[in-house]
């Protein structure tokens with residue numbers, strides 16, 4: 307047994323010994339770790355003592371520590387530094403892990419112990435954190451069907467399987483229909499307005515399809531710039547109609563039936579589990595924990611932002627007419643005139659900004675910001691094993707010198723790395739009697755690489771991305787909880803983006819930018835005029851955008867709060883739900899639901915409101931900082947103590963109120979987005 311994954315790691319801070327790990331080690335190590343975890347479960351279920359919080363709930367939270375350590379390495383590597391072999395292992399191991407987690411949820415003896423503890427939860431012996439853990443564990447069992455009798459359980463399983471097949475089919479239909487369309491252009495005049503790079507891409511696409519000329523598709527990198535730049539209005543109309551009628555053509559790829567089947571099955575599933583509707587089931591552990599709260603939130607934001615949406619719309623109409631537009635403004639005109647209006651008002655060019663955003667400067671500035679706010683220190687440590695030579699590692703310490711966490715930073719794109727940026731961890735924090743486990747946190751990104759002549763110079767978007775992921779990382783680094791399932795970023799879905807989006811706010815502050823954003827060659831500070839443009843452009847068309855997103859939120863909630871089967875046609879149901887957010891004339895043959903993958907394919911069902919919810923939260927939190935000074939240590943200390951350290955150990959609203967002194971309101975968000983004028987001083 308020479309498997310490093312199964313041995314104690316004699317590395318600094320017991321970090322994963324990446325240099326010793328071979329792909330072939332994963333499968334046997336995970337199987338072994340699952341066997342150990344099963345033994346741990348048997349110890350809990352075989353305990354002759356009556357079930358109590360410690361011997362059942364806390365014990366359950368501790369099982370599978372080794373399994374967790376190994377699988378996090380596997381999954382993290384598969385995202386950040388993968389290859390064919392590793393992908394195959396990950397694919398092969400996934401069902402094994404699903405089976406193991408089902409074995410836990412469907413273990414009757416285990417569930418009866420959990421339920422016994424849950425039923426006596428009001429005896430007054432549990433603190434907040436323990437209550438949160440108990441509720442979380444119990445909810446997992448309940449939503450997994452553990453509380454059902456045999457007959458209902460078998461129907462529950464049937465529905466779960468059908469639903470996962472339907473979601474896959476839904477996505478397949480959207481993708482196949484996306485792929486079934488192409489706009490083949492052979493006349494060069496039809497390319498007018500399009501940037502060089504977009505035309506080049508279209509010409510490559512045509513070649514790949516064995517055609518001459520240019521091919522545009524409904525995939526985002528082709529579709530989005532086409533709608534933005536193409537002068538030919540009839541072609542934009544054609545593209546738009548193709549895009550918004552995906553899986554809505556009445557052929558075999560049509561998703562209309564599937565939408566209705568999915569929502570009825572979700573309703574039935576939630577009914578079986580004792581809920582009135584699907585939303586009620588999903589929202590149970592969210593910050594907005596009832597459908598009434600979500601509805602109120604969407605309505606409130608809608609009333610407040612509607613005037614700004616109309617204002618944006620009217621301004622665009624006026625601008626379009628001034629620029630020669632005739633007739634009614636249609637949806638396929640929006641992106642086109644938007645881009646022109648944006649350019650005429652702000653004319654921000656990434657290439658002008660990039661020289662001021664050197665990665666090394668930003669990294670130091672972000673570390674300094676965390677030091678100013680929270681008194682923490684970052685010390686490089688190149689003795690910590692890494693999975694790629696480009697990954698850099700840091701020790702994070704408290705101001706008193708005590709150790710907080712290890713931070714891995716992996717900045718640049720590589721062939722084996724997924725796109726985008728994310729924060730993840732190799733080990734989560736927990737505190738056991740006589741043993742404090744500190745976390746191993748990692749940020750993975752795809753920032754602009756340095757070249758032979760230039761250092762890494764970031765776009766503004768990359769700057770906010772770094773701040774965003776660093777906010778998640780701080781949530782992971784500063785956590786001080788007892789139980790792993792509640793520590794760090796293990797919080798409600800509509801609360802988890804607060805620390806990350808909060809950090810993004812600094813990118814718009816002159817006070818912070820002027821500290822570090824200097825031209826990489828001349829050393830000149832970023833001009834005030836440029837900062838002003840960044841600030842102003844961040845509110846451009848926000849009223850329209852907010853209104854549009856609320857429309858999707860209303861639609862999502864409408865589909866998931868039904869309590870009886872839907873008899874209406876999908877289009878009719880959709881129009882009813884979105885009517886109040888419509889500004890454009892209806893387009894015959896267009897439909898949102900049939901290609902709304904977030905809620906019918908992915909995991910955002912009854913969760914789409916969360917995007918705006920999180921923005922409202924982070925704006926409200928940052929406003930508090932602005933009131934007290936954005937580098938105010940006391941405000942920061944409160945944010946740290948009440949939010950960043952607390953993980954999911956209390957209800958999110960309680961945590962937030964402890965920090966802010968009151969519940970959040972939408973005002974700061976409206977102000978920041980330019981939807982209302984700021985109050986006069």
Ligand SMILES: [Zn+2]
Pocket residue numbers: 774778803806
């Ligand atoms: Zn995030």
